[in-house]
Amino acid sequence: QAGLKYFGAATDSPGQRERAGYEAAYSQYDAIMWKSGEFGQTTPTNGQKWLFSEPQQGVFNYTEGEIIASKAQKAGLYLRCHALVWHSQLAPWVESTTWTPATLRAAIIAHIEGVAKHWKGRCYAWDVVNEALNEDGTYRDSVFYKVLGEEYIKLAFKTAARVDPHAKLYYNDYNLESPGAKADGAKGIVKMLRKAGIKVDGVGLQAHLIAESHPTLDEHIAAIKGFASLGVEVALTELDIRLQTPATAANLALQKTAYKNVVGACVQVKGCVGVTIWDFYDPFSWVPYVFSGQGAALLWNEDFSTHPAYVGVVEAL
Ligand code: XIL
DSSP states (O other): OTTOSEEEEOBOOGGGOSSSSOGGGHHHHHIIIIISSSOSEEOBSSTTSHHHHOSBTTBOOOHHHHHHHHHHHHHTOEEEEEEEEESSSOOHHHHHSOOOHHHHHHHHHHHHHHHHHHTTTTOSEEEEEEOOBOTTSSBOOOHHHHHHTTHHHHHHHHHHHHHOTTSEEEEEESSOSSSSHHHHHHHHHHHHHHHTTOOOOEEEEOOEEEGGGOOOHHHHHHHHHHHHTTTOEEEEEEEEEEEESSOOHHHHHHHHHHHHHHHHHHHHSTTEEEEEESOSBGGGOSHHHHSTTEEOOSSBOTTSOBOHHHHHHHHHO
16 A cells, blocks of 8 residues: 555445345455455445435434444544535435525535534545536536535535544545546636635545546546645545446456556555545445446455456555
């Protein structure tokens, strides 16, 4: 783990895992997740999201997020916390309420005060705002943006900084792993916050990549340097590299190169602090549920043997 602070894996509380019926695999899964020394960090894949943490306005529920947070603490792993303000997996009430700017501001503040205060001092980092951008670098038309414009981003970071001053505050998004319009948009968010005097510490590159069409090492390095040169830290926060199933020797070899490139780029650029894979065990990956015909995106197969890409990661570290 050369220059990195951590190499980690996100994980889910059993009730939230993508695939049910795998209870028999849990003991082996848990041994790798918490006891093997493979991972120095974790992120709860679902439990801290608005849908779970404030399912009704003013009614907070930390149960799901706490399952992972407390295991992380017991195992001595860094905890990345995810995600405070996001248009997806929102509690339904957030989208069904008729907001004025003032009432939505108050709801965002109350949400962050509830959730970030609960985990105060325990999160290495918070993904404060997740996926605010379209592919062309303009702002996504979420309920937050519709009512408040970019002010919602400022409000979220300002509130998170006040509530948990020691957590690193991140902007997190996908398709930031190569230079381009979206990466420029994310840089714009960092600059906009800085200009307003608001604390922002990092940019999270989700890194949901594709084996058959992966970026080069140099593209990843350029993208990461682009953020690091603004003086923020960078992390690969949700790394998985899906392939067209079934897995073959050929696409697994592409996947190995892809993992080696992206992890290698993080290792090589000063300011890239860590890598998180989005779970480690293929049956618990979100990929097949969202990208039809694709899967095998992680490092451990269904039978707990490892992908060639595991070696690619080891080589990169
Ligand atoms: C995914 C989870 O892995 C799934 O279990 C859930 O059903 C949907 O969300 N970007 C993010 C993550 O920031 O929170 C998403 O996680 C994947 C895309």
